[in-house]
Amino acid sequence: MAGLIHPEDLETVRERSRIEDVVGASVQLRPAGGGALVGLCPFHDEKTPSFRVTPSKGFYYCFGCGEGGDVISFVQKINNMGFTEAVEYLADRVGLQLRYTEGDGAPRHEPGLRMRVLEANQLAAEFFARQLSSPDAVEGRVFLDQRGFTREHAEHFGIGFAPRGGRELLNYLLEKKFTKDDLVKAGLVREAGWDFFQGRLVWPIRDAGRSTLGFGARRIFDDDRMPAKYLNTPETLVYKKSHVLYGLDLARQPIGKKNQAVVVEGYTDVMACHIAGVDTAVASCGTAFGSDHSRMIARLMTSDALAGEVVFTFDGDAAGQAAALKVFSSDATFSAQTYVAIEPGGMDPCELRMSGGDAAVRELVARRIPLYRYVMKNTLERFDLDRADGRLAAVRAAAPLVASVRDVALVSGYIRELAGLVGMNPDEVRGEVQRANRRKTAPDARPSGPPTPTEQHAPGQHAPDQPAMVPLPDPGDRRLATERGVLKVVLQQPGLFPPDWGGIEADDFFHPAYRLVFETLAATPRGEAGFAQRVVSALADPVAAQLAVALSVEPLLAEPNATYAREYAARLRLARVLREIGDLKSRLQRTNPIEEQAAYNRMFAQLLELETRRRTLQAMAVGEPA
Template sequence: MRTLTGVPGLINEEDLATVRERSRIEDVVGSYVTLRPGGGGALVGLCPFHDEKTPSFRVTPARGFYYCFGCNAGGDVIGFVQQINNCSFVEAVEFLADRVGVQLRYTEGGGPRVEPGLRSRILEANRLAADFFAGQLTKPDAVAGRQFLTERGFDRDAAEHFGVGFAPTGGRELAKHLRAHKFSDDELIKASLIREGGWDYFQGRLLWPIRDAGRSVLGFGARRIFDDDRMPAKYINTRETPVYKKSHVLYGLDLARQHIAKKNQVVVVEGYTDVMAAHLAGVDTAVASCGTAFGDDHARLLSRLIGSTDALKGEVIFTFDGDAAGQAAALKVFSGDQHFISQTYVAIEPSGLDPCDLRIQHGDAAVRELIGRREPLYRYVMANTIGGFDLDRVDGRLGALRAAAPLVGSVRDHSLVNGYIHELAKMLGTDVDEVRREVSRAGRRTLPAAQARHREPPAYDEPPPEDDEPQLLGLPMPNPRDRTLEVERGTLRLMVRAPEVFTDAWNGVAVEDFTHPTYAAVFGAILAAGAAQADWPQPVLARLDDASASSVVAALATEPLLRPASPAYAAEYVAKLRLLAVSRSIANLKSKLQRTNPVDDQVRYNRMFAGLLELEQQRRELNDIAAGPAL
């Protein structure tokens, strides 16, 4: 269930409903995607979340949902803003509230956090500032900035491609420029574009615009290029603003997003020039954190970017220095590995060069080769962990095994675990069975429940000990073209799109009537939501905490019905669903009867036979109801 929690309070439910009502999904999506009529009241277009040539992206204005049949991305208008802008639920609501002119109230904290329209004003001011800075880079005052770029292998075309700019040394030029566009000093201070007193926030520095996935300018990163710069830090960034939060943004995301979706890969580098060098060298999935270390929020952001594809094929590759600081950074990232749904890797250049210097000294191919030499992050961390023990001593090998075993147990692709157990045993010179037992014990001691939900049981050579706790899994995504599940999906589609044609008890349908666990979860949420409401199926989504189930609801809301909705249509679907459930029960009961000796256990045999007759009667009655037009 998506939370409305934020600081300082919760969004008022009435305001949230108003934002949803006024935010027409076709208008919001249409500002990012060209939509055309697709039949059945739906609109279709090319999906903005993955590359495609044939439209598989569908928007249903009547229900307020979107769904892509190519990458399974789907949801309501708030979910679309979350995904396209890589922001939280609360931030998406506030974005839409500004768009439609709703002043949000919060149930605690004493009023709105940001005055209406301020976010859009800041974004517009940032856009104008980025254009201004880019124009200043060609001026005589910026010769030092141009020289800095040239020395690092970036020509004018590269500067324009990445929007690199220059903040004039005078310290008043930007403020004057933006005031001419009717911005107040108060707005510019809140945007972190000027300081109290009217001085420009950035002065005499080279600047990089930091954009979100939708190419809106959120803030800037600035590098010192003059020795007499009064700011001691080599890099400074925009202060935290209503649109810029350094732990939630990644530089280069606007240029990398489509390539990330296409290649199912993200390369995380450490600086602005490293991003530029990587992209120009052909590593066009590179991004970097802005003014802060890579953290859990960044990991969640990347997971949203590549979360709709095959997680075990996805790659998040980090480029760390090979020194102690790089090792510490790798450990920090590994400690938050549960936030990723893709495999994590590390690419270390033995010479210690970062991607920018590597490109300068050895060319584009060397940067590509650096990424090509990636190794699993766990293996890099494991090698450094083992390196801290004396493996010539028995106690040293035991200590190294106990330190490294949790790393092997946390490998995301468990089909590889057995191989890694053998690899660790070889590294330590220890018996394989001893390593396997320690890995199993470490998994039971340390595996968090939140992490376990995303993992499959380890594929060990031998069965795990009997006291192993079962691991929870995320729900699988059902195949919408699976004919054996056609009636289950069709019944749910009708419930999502036309709940009014069912009785209050959903015509007696039970969760047990659904064989696919995700469809069962969706119907369970429908039951929990109660009677259909005006904003249906929002109450259903609110009761789901599984991504696959939520995506199925979004898909069902956009799929056309095969016939006009009516109570008779619902009755036929329910009859076919119940008929399948009764048929399964009959098959199970017949199997039990065949295995029961009527002489040795006559009472039980007679009871089962009577139950079989009753089920056969139910099947005949359901056949009569279900014998309507083809569904």
């Protein structure tokens, strides 16, 4: 089995894959001065270019949605690939044979195979689409018509028909100079030489860059030898069911623009939603919606991912309730807020559109409720709220749900809501929620030992069991302007600072993302060449890595020199001292100088010391001698 990609080959791939060429294949770029290029962001819908590529640093960054990284991360995001897949894709592109460490040294697949698989899939999609007009496909056309889908709808979603003969696609692609081995590896043909899909309606499954990764096929003939209603492409080099979402190619820009994703269960449900105007709908393909899917959606949302919404549609029956509970159990993997949209009659979006029209589908999503509230209601129904012990047991069961709410500003309101539902004092409920919160964050509640990596991750990419991402700071927040400014100078001109970074410490940074970037860069070997790149590569948190990319390309306020760097460092340290002085004065005001004389005197002495430091740093910040 092959190991990790050799580090030297990673650097060679980055050097040979010019970022302006790779990005330019997807984005129309134009010069913007200073050697930079700008264009419309491919990750969100915009009219004014805010997407910037800096070839000299090897980075791209969008000042509109916050997406950023190097050439490898761009390929990952635009094609929805993993890190290793993106490197192999670029290696194929530049003709580099990769070496692998900690293994037998053999490549994971032969060079160029990925490109051949994607090309074969695209030709297969076009072949299937043409077959939908054939006489043999009349059953498929009837199926679509009965569900309210027109020929134009079929063309828009690329729906096709796999012929019943069993070898038509094989023969067609052999004529296009593909080998049978290529087609087997693409999941289009079986080892015995038969087409993988036969006599079925076929939906192409594409990534965010509109490359066809695989297919989903529905049974329409009673004599179909395959009993499964739906059949998906087997796992291939490019198709991995836990990493694909049907409809993502169409929903990519609407998800970024609206900061919302609607998760449905089937291909026809996605179609119904999009036709009805819910153009953020996607569906998992042959597997449950999982953490990998949630990370795919999070990458498409705006920089304020915590304000985003992931809306799940479930039936109102017992199966729907069970599905909601399963989603809630993994809710911590979602960076956005989670909601459910319940159709009491048990209809899915496709059936709802057939019975109530487009407006009924839009109304279903508009009636969404927070997932935690739906789960809480089902939790409380298990207890006898007419008894005191039943009410207490219900609160203890529901408290972890309230404690799991990410927006802390909402927690107080939810505590009062829970207290009203069970008929208890809000203070008693708050105490149970606080205890649940402590249990959630207790050290013994966390997994012990370091995670074991199972694959190579991109710089800044999370492994599934890593901590939640830090919040992204607002670049326009004037209170944090000094923190941002200092990091920009450090990343872009590290040589201007002395070995101790001018006395800067991690605790000088108030915002956790800025603090994490500094902690990482302080542990990164110093050096002008490629310093920012090494910092980004060392950051395990994707938000922090994205932030470091932005800071490394944002323009500085003035031409930097050693004096500029020294004064900026003093301003940052001064801000921390001012915060400490404010905190100490607040404690002094709450302390009785007579009854707590020792504590009061100790704090007063600390205040005098801080005031001395403040004057020193204030002088340094304006260039005066200390």
